[in-house]
Amino acid sequence: MNRDRFPALREGWARLDGPAGSQVVDSAIEAMADWMRSGSNANHGGQFKQAHETDELVESTRVACATLLGGSPEGVVFGPSFTALTMRFAATVLRSLSAGDEVVCTRLDHDSNVRPWVIAAERAGATVRFAEPVEGTLELPASAVEAVLSERTKWVAVTAASNAIGTVPDLVGIVAAAHAVGARVYVDAVHATPHRRNDLAALGADVIGCSAYKWFGPHVAMLCGRPEIMAEYHPDKLNPSPDESPDRWELGTLPFEALAGVRAAAEYMLDLDFEAVHAHEQSLLDSALAGLGAMDHVTLYGAAAERAPTLMFTVAGHHPTEVAKYLNEREIAVWDGNYYAWELERTLGLAPHGGIRAGFLHYNDASDAERLLSAVADLKPT
Ligand SMILES: Cc1ncc(COP(=O)(O)O)c(C=O)c1O
Numbered sequence: 001m002n003r004d005r006f007p008a009l010r011e012g013w014a015r016l017d018g019p020a021g022s023q024v025v026d027s028a029i030e031a032m033a034d035w036m037r038s039g040s041n042a043n044h045g046g047q048f049k050q051a052h053e054t055d056e057l058v059e060s061t062r063v064a065c066a067t068l069l070g071g072s073p074e075g076v077v078f079g080p081s082f083t084a085l086t087m088r089f090a091a092t093v094l095r096s097l098s099a100g101d102e103v104v105c106t107r108l109d110h111d112s113n114v115r116p117w118v119i120a121a122e123r124a125g126a127t128v129r130f131a132e133p134v135e136g137t138l139e140l141p142a143s144a145v146e147a148v149l150s151e152r153t154k155w156v157a158v159t160a161a162s163n164a165i166g167t168v169p170d171l172v173g174i175v176a177a178a179h180a181v182g183a184r185v186y187v188d189a190v191h192a193t194p195h196r197r198n199d200l201a202a203l204g205a206d207v208i209g210c211s212a213y214k215w216f217g218p219h220v221a222m223l224c225g226r227p228e229i230m231a232e233y234h235p236d237k238l239n240p241s242p243d244e245s246p247d248r249w250e251l252g253t254l255p256f257e258a259l260a261g262v263r264a265a266a267e268y269m270l271d272l273d274f275e276a277v278h279a280h281e282q283s284l285l286d287s288a289l290a291g292l293g294a295m296d297h298v299t300l301y302g303a304a305a306e307r308a309p310t311l312m313f314t315v316a317g318h319h320p321t322e323v324a325k326y327l328n329e330r331e332i333a334v335w336d337g338n339y340y341a342w343e344l345e346r347t348l349g350l351a352p353h354g355g356i357r358a359g360f361l362h363y364n365d366a367s368d369a370e371r372l373l374s375a376v377a378d379l380k381p382t
Pocket residue numbers: 019020080081082083084110112113159161162163188189190191192210211221
């Protein structure tokens with residue numbers, strides 16, 4: 001779908017590295033160049049025309065991202081990466097915890113939604129409890145989180161989709177269970193966002209975050225929190241910088257040219273027909289799973305009923321890095337290792353080498369899946 005909107009795809013590779021970063025849509029590329037050429041490039045908060053244009057860029061990008069994530073612009077914070085934003089968020093909110101308070105993380109999450117909470121909890125004297133995915137399917141039902149919730153739980157940090165195996169947890173059930181004990185929920189939608197709408201209001205979550213470079217934009221990340229939650233906390237900041245939320249969460253000068261790209265990518269996302277995206281991605285995933293599943297030298301990990309089109313496998317007798325290098329020779333881009341799904345790699349007993357990950361985005365097509373299958377089939381021992 002829409003392959004002609006992605007100049008980088010003309011190179012002809014099978015780009016199955018989307019979970020590590022998507023290619024950039026043409027309108028986002030143009031928007032960034034246009035912004036830098038325009039003369040509007042100034043700074044935030046000045047008293048002249050170009051500074052007002054910069055203010056308008058920031059505000060309209062907050063609006064576009066809030067619309068995409070089902071929140072309100074007063075709750076949208078930009079930052080360099082989801083990892084950096086989560087470090088800052090966890091360090092800030094956990095300052096209000098006391099010894100004996102608890103935080104729930106999951107073994108399915110990317111480490112950027114685990115370690116910041118573990119580090120901050122240790123400093124606060126709080127305890128982190130882990131929700132375990134179901135053995136075999138690696139699904140994360142609400143019961144997995146309920147098993148580690150208590151009346152001391154203050155925050156639950158959970159992914160909207162695993163970046164390793166695609167599992168989509170039962171977020172609605174998890175949010176309901178967390179709220180029932182008075183805990184707040186922080187959702188990592190970095191992997192999920194290019195595949196499905198994750199609406200803060202519809203989920204009832206408290207904060208949701210993602211990174212535009214996973215959904216066809218530049219390297220900028222954002223949190224979209226309920227405005228009253230973002231306003232409640234006071235992150236470390238410089239004296240002269242704004243003290244109102246959301247601005248007080250942002251450190252230093254924003255990357256305005258990149259925000260122009262984020263706004264254009266968000267507009268592209270808002271125009272996408274996600275039912276069609278889902279149907280297309282699902283057919284690619286189904287054919288890849290069926291093909292790899294039929295190869296007895298391949299082991300697939302996870303079998304969630306609800307999942308993003310991302311799969312992880314190992315090939316008997318081949319180190320994951322060697323497989324990735326071999327696929328590189330065939331112009332197929334995949335990832336090897338743990339892709340920072342560090343807890344999951346350990347849960348699966350795959351440390352330290354991990355596995356191989358291939359992920360589809362809506363711009364992939366059937367020939368990408370076929371190229372992967374035929375290359376991996378050729379690794380069969382003779
Ligand atoms: C699920 C998930 N969470 C978080 C991250 C980290 O995002 P960032 O690179 O913006 O820190 C990634 C990146 O791969 C991811 O896939």
